[in-house]
Amino acid sequence: MKNPIKKVAAIHDLSGYGRASLTAIIPILSSMNIQVCPFPTAILSNNTGGFESFSFVDLTDSMEDYMNHWTKENIKFDCIYSGFLGSSKQVDIILNFIETFNNNSSMIVVDPVMGDNGKLYPTINEDIIEKMKILVKKSDIITPNLTEATYLLEKSYTKDINENKIKKMLLDLSNMGPKIVIITSVPDTIIPDNINVLAYDKESSKFWKVGCKYIPVEFPGTGDAFTSVLIGSLLNGDSLPIALERSMQFISTSIKESYGYNYPRREGILLEKTLDILKMPIMNSNYELLE
Secondary structure: OOOOOEEEEEEOOEEOOOOOOHHHHHHHHHHOOEEEEEOOOEEEOOOOOOOOOOOEEEOHHHHHHHHHHHHHOOOOOOEEEEOOOOOOHHHHHHHHHHHHHOOOOOEEEEOOOOEEOOEEOOOOOHHHHHHHHHHHHOOOEEOOEHHHHHHHHOOOOOOOOOHHHHHHHHHHHHOOOOOEEEEEEEEOOOOOOEEEEEEEEOOOOEEEEEEEEOOOOOOOOHHHHHHHHHHHHHHOOOOHHHHHHHHHHHHHHHHHHHHOOOOOHHHOOOHHHHHHHHHOOOOOOOOEEEO
16 A cells, blocks of 8 residues: 655754744645654753753653664664664664665655754764764765765865865765765855855766855754755656755745844744745746856
8 A cells, every 4th residue: 555645754852942854844744745753862841052051851762662663663664764872872763774774666755964153063973973974974865064964974064165176075074874965054255145055966976056145144944944945846746956956946935024023033834834835836947056
C-alpha cells in the first residue's frame, strides 16, 4: 500500500518558545502536504538566539528506546532530516537510525547546526563537531551556513570570501560524502547588499547560486525554515535550482513581512502570517548556473 502523504523523520530539538527547530519545521512541511514525525534530541525552554539563557534537557538516553518502538511498527520514511544535536553520542544513534530506516529511496538530509556569524552555539563542543563530520559522510544533502562549513572543513571564518573559494569549499564538503552540498548565508562580495546561497550537485557536476537583498535583521530559526522548504520542494518533485529558489523566496519574503511588525525578533519569523507564501508561484526566478 502506497501512502498518499510523504513522511519526514525530523531529528531536531524542541524549543518551547520561539519559532525554530521543530516548531518551525512541523508547520512548514505540513503546509507543503508532508507529514513530520518528530524525533526530539533535546527540549529547550526557548531557542538559543536572542535569549540570555535557556533550560536544556538532553534526550540522548531516551532516543534509542524511542527509535526501537518505531522499528517495531515498521515505519517507513521518505526523508530522514537531522539538525541540532544535544550531545556527540547522539550522532551514533542517528547513524543507527539511518541504517535502520533508510530504505534505499529515503533522502538523508543533514543540517549541521553548530553556529553562526563565525561563532559556535553555547551547547556545541569539539566532540560534536568531530562527530558531525562522520554524520555528513552518510548524508545525501547537507545545508551548513558559512560558519558551519568552515568548522566542518577546519578553516578560518571570514565574510570576505569570493565565489571561487566557496566553490572549492562546496567541492571539499562533497568529497566528504554528500551528493548535494548547499552553503547558506554567504555574503556577496560583488553586490554588498546581497546575501547568497551556493550549491553543488555532484551527480551533474553543476554549481548553482541564488541570492536576494540582505535585510539587516536577524531572526532565529531561518536556517531550519530554509532547509525545511528545500526538503518539501524536493519531495514534491522540484529540481534542485527550483527548490533553492523556492526556499530563498520563502525566507526573504518572510523576513520582509515579519520586519514590518513591531515585536521581539528573538521570536523568529511570523510563520503564522507567512506560510501562504509557500503556495505562491516562484516570482522572478534568479537562480544562476555557475561555470
